[in-house]
Every structure is written in C-alpha cells, then in structure tokens.
Amino acid sequence: MRTQNLTLLTDLYEITMMQGYFETGNQDIVVFDTFYRETPSGGGYAVAAGLEQVIDYVKTLQFTPDDIRYLRSLNIFQEEFLKYLSNFRFSGSIYAVPEGTVIFPREPIVKIVAPIMEAQLLETAVLNIINHQSLIATKASRVCYAAQNDGVMEFGLRRAQGPDSGIYGARAAVIGGCCGTSNVLAGQLFDIPVKGTHAHSWIMSFPDEYTAFKTYAKLYPTACILLIDTYDTLKSGVPNAIRIFQEMKAAGIELKNYGVRLDSGDLAYLSKKVRRMLDEAGFEDAVISASNDLDEYLIESLKIQGAKITSWGVGTSLITSRDCPAFGGVYKLAAIQDKNGNFIPKIKLSENTEKVTNPGNKTVYRIYDKESKKIRADLICLEEEVFNSEEDLLLFDPNATWKRTLLTGGTYTMRELLIPIFDKGKCIYTSPSVMEIQEYCTKEKDTLWNENMRFVNPAEIYVDLSDKLYHLKNKVFNELSEAKYSQAPSRV
Ligand SMILES: Nc1ncnc2c1ncn2[C@@H]1O[C@H](COP(=O)(O)OP(=O)(O)OP(=O)(O)O)[C@@H](O)[C@H]1O
Ligand SMILES: O=P(O)(O)OC[C@H]1O[C@H](OP(=O)(O)OP(=O)(O)O)[C@H](O)[C@@H]1O
Ligand SMILES: O=C(O)c1cccnc1
Secondary structure, three states, rough: OOOOOOOOOOOOOHHHHHHHHOOOOOOEEEEEEEEEEHHHHHHHHEEEEEEHHHHHHOOOOOOOOOOHHHHHOOOOOOOHHHHHOOOOOOEEEEEEEEOEEEOOOOOEEEEEEHHHHHHHHHHHHHHHHHHHHHHHHHHHHHHHHOOOOOOOEEHHHHHOHHHHHHHHHHHHHHHHHEEEEEEEHHHHHOOEEEEOOOOOHHHHOOOOOOHHHHHHHHHHOOOOOEEEOOHHHHHHHHHHHHHHHHHHOOOOOOOOEEEEOOOOEEEEEHHHHHHHHHHOOOOOOOOOEOOOOEEEEEEHHHHHHOOOOEEEEEEEHHHHOOOOOOOOOOEOOOOOEEOOOEEEEEOOOOOOHOOOOOOOEEEEEEEEEEEEEOEEEEEEOOOOOOOOOOOOOOEEOEEEEEEEEEOOOOOOOEEEEEEEEEEEEEEEOOOOHHHHHHHHHHHHHOOOOHHHHHHOOOOOOOEEEEEHHHHHHHHHHHHHHHHHHHHOOOOO
C-alpha cells in the first residue's frame, strides 16, 4: 500500500488552535470521540470503514521542512511553535471499532486519548477518512442487500469525485460486500478482485456485432460476458451471443463464467426474454448481468419484477452515494484529565437534545441475544464499568427513560466494540486484508434482523447509556446549564 504524508491535510483552525495550546502551555490529556448522528439514506445501520487509512495517516504524521516553510509563509505561526511542529509525533492512544463492524448513531467509533495539541490536529483527517469510507461501505452494503446473494461489481471510477474517492471508494465498496471492482489501481493497492466486461465501443469498432463477440470470446474464453444491447438486444445481441457460445462449445471450450450484459432498456422485461432464449439454446448457466444507473432501490424493484439478472454492475450511485452524499461523523471533546489522572467529563450543550454530547472517557458494548446471536442493543458506558452477563441488565432509552427492557442474566452476551489501535504513540494493531474485512462484515450483518436492513422505516437498534453514564450526563448538563443561566444577562 502506498503511503503519503498527509500531515497538512487538515483545517487551518486545527493548527491555529494547536498554537494557542502551545502558547498557553496547555498539555492536558484529552478524550475525543468520533461518532455519527444520522444513518445515511434513512437506513437502520452503517458499516465502519477507513481505519487502515487512519492508521497509515497517524503513523506518517510528520511536518517536513517543506511543510514548516509553508506554514511559516502564512505569517501566523511563531518560530517556537514551528520548532515544536518540526519534532511532532503522535504520542497518544487510539481505540476504534474494527472495519466492517455495523455501527449505529451516537456511539464512539474512534476514540483518541492524547495531549490536546495532538488530538486536535487529528480531527479533520480522521473525519475525512472515516466519513468517506463508511459512507461508501454503507451504500455498498445496501446495494448488496438488495441484490440478495448475487454478485455486485463496483463500476464507478469514471464518475467518482476524483481519483481518491474512486480508489478508497472501491476499497469501501468491497468491505460493504461488492465482489469486485473495475478499478485496477484499487485492485493493486488493496489486493481486491478486479472484474469487468467490455464497452459499446468494442462492438462499434468492428464491422459487425458477431465479429466483435467472436474476437472477444477468443481472447477471453474464461471470462466471456458479452454486451448485447449495442444494436438490438433481442434481435441481434442475444442471437449473436448464442451463436458464439455454440461455437465455443463445439470447439471443446469449457463454458464457465460466461454470459451477457444488459445496459439499457427495460431490464426486467429484457432479462426474462434473454433468459428464455439462452435456456432454450441450452445455456442455462449463462450469467445475465445488468448495469445502467442502478442503485439499491432499482435492484430491489427489479427483483420484485422477477428480473432474471444474477450479476450487477453498479457505478455512479454507489461510488458517489448519490442519494446521500455525506456521512455526518463528528469529533467531539468528551473529557480532560486532571492532575490526579481522573477524566473530568465535558459536554457540548445544544438546544437540540440529540446534539448534546455524551461526556466522559467511555467505551461501547454490543449486547447480543444469546440464542439467536442477533443484536439486542448497544450500550455506551464509562470505560471503567464492568458488566456481568450472568446478571440482569436494565436498558432504558436515555431520551425517554420510562421505555425500559430488562435483560435476564444468562440470556445475553456482551462484546466490547472499541479495541486498542495505538498505545502511547505505538501502533499495536494489524489491519486485516480487505477480503478478511469483507468476510467479517458479512458476519456482522448476520447479527442484524431483516427489520433493521429494510430501506423504508427500518427498525432501530437502540443505543443506550449505562445508568452511571446517564446520571453523569445529567449532572454535567445541569451544572453547565445552571452556570450558563447564572452568567446570562437577566431579562427585563
Ligand atoms: N424494469 C425496470 N424497472 C425500473 N427501472 C428500470 C427498469 N429497467 C430499467 N430501469 C432503469 O431505468 C433507468 C432509465 O432507463 P432507460 O431505458 O430510460 O434509459 P436507457 O436504457 O439508459 O436508454 P439509453 O441507454 O439507450 O439511453 C435506468 O436507471 C435503468 O436502470
Ligand atoms: O451505474 P452506472 O453509473 O450506470 O455505471 C456503469 C455504467 O458505466 C458504463 O457506461 P457509461 O455510463 O460510461 O455510458 P452509458 O451511460 O452511455 O452506458 C457502463 O456501460 C454502465 O452503464
Ligand atoms: O467492465 C465493465 O463492464 C464496466 C466497467 C466500468 C463501467 N462500466 C462497465
């Protein structure tokens, strides 16, 4: 994997704040949480992705002489501070959920515990990486869900918002469930399957469709998917494809991984007709693949219409997450360590209760039903809390505390989601391969109910607060609100 120094990939304000902390001698150890508030496309879950690139970014964080020269040229940074930057290395700790984990709103997915200057610098790049890849992994997961067990190929590079989103989008798409990508550089960088067929231009470059198919089949007999819609799908494309398959068979070529691609017209109607024609000619195992501005909703609809498509190429809508172009991950200060090593909880007030942050140095547990192995709920709690799944556990909705569920001891299991990635500046985690992450992600999705995965009004997985965290949040909230109102000018 190519690594790049992305140290200046940040918002200017992170560095101006760093200089402020430097000037005021602030060396506090702080906790920042990365979490998101709303699931993309109104879905019932998201898929975490991008951690490997966050790790690469943190490992290579270093202000080069060129970076320092550039910052000096801005005329806002003191020499002493620039000297500090030139020796900068990340010395903190990072905890994160593994890539491919299904995640829900408000729970920390990356937690940084570090001196304030370092933690502040990381904000923008961590969000940039996690937000992009989690968005595309989530979208891919939805598209693959609609395709049921059919293969989905990621075809979006030409429409991605620039090279980086094409490359890392392809990575994320495979994490989310795609069986491959047309993006060759992504294939090389991440060791993921590259796949493809051919374009209309191939057919058009020959005097006729038959010769174009024949030449392609000769070159690629074991991956022979012929694009049949250049002239007339049913009158020309399918008959010519059948003729080619018959000739291959007659020549003793073992036909496998062969078939046709539809790229226009009514995909339900055409695929049924094409299936019948292929079957009647004895090519029952020929694949019918389809592309053309597909997304999860169209694929779901095509399935309902009984389309005979078993392989899907999805480009623009997947790589750009067209209906939801941003993943709203945020990075919020949650605690500051005092001189005795205790974490003092910090909270961000808001008129909107959803936006009031969860204070303290926290972790997240996932609670599963012991029998079905499906998720019951997630529990955000303080890091030091210990649970015993043999004991009863009362879960309650933090915004409507009368909504309660008592889990009987012995009927549930718990798993801590945040795992150590960096320990005091040292990376202690080895990222799995992308294909291993995909496999893990498939198992993660098996812990969801179908009700969580549907596209319209999906059932919500509850993300609750432990009793201790709930009371701490109320206490900090009340103290801060009182302080706020005692400082406010009184109304006349
Ligand atoms: N049976 C179907 N049900 C719902 N949507 C479909 C169906 N068949 C195709 N579509 C979708 O309709 C959209 C437009 O297809 P349409 O046939 O109008 O244009 P087209 O086939 O792209 O035409 P051309 O490529 O020749 O310009 C595409 O997103 C396609 O995936
Ligand atoms: O999901 P999609 O964005 O459709 O991605 C895949 C499309 O890309 C290619 O054609 P291209 O879009 O370049 O041209 P076309 O629309 O004229 O077929 C291909 O034939 C697919 O239709
Ligand atoms: O290989 C294909 O069929 C392909 C690749 C990119 C975009 N559309 C189609």
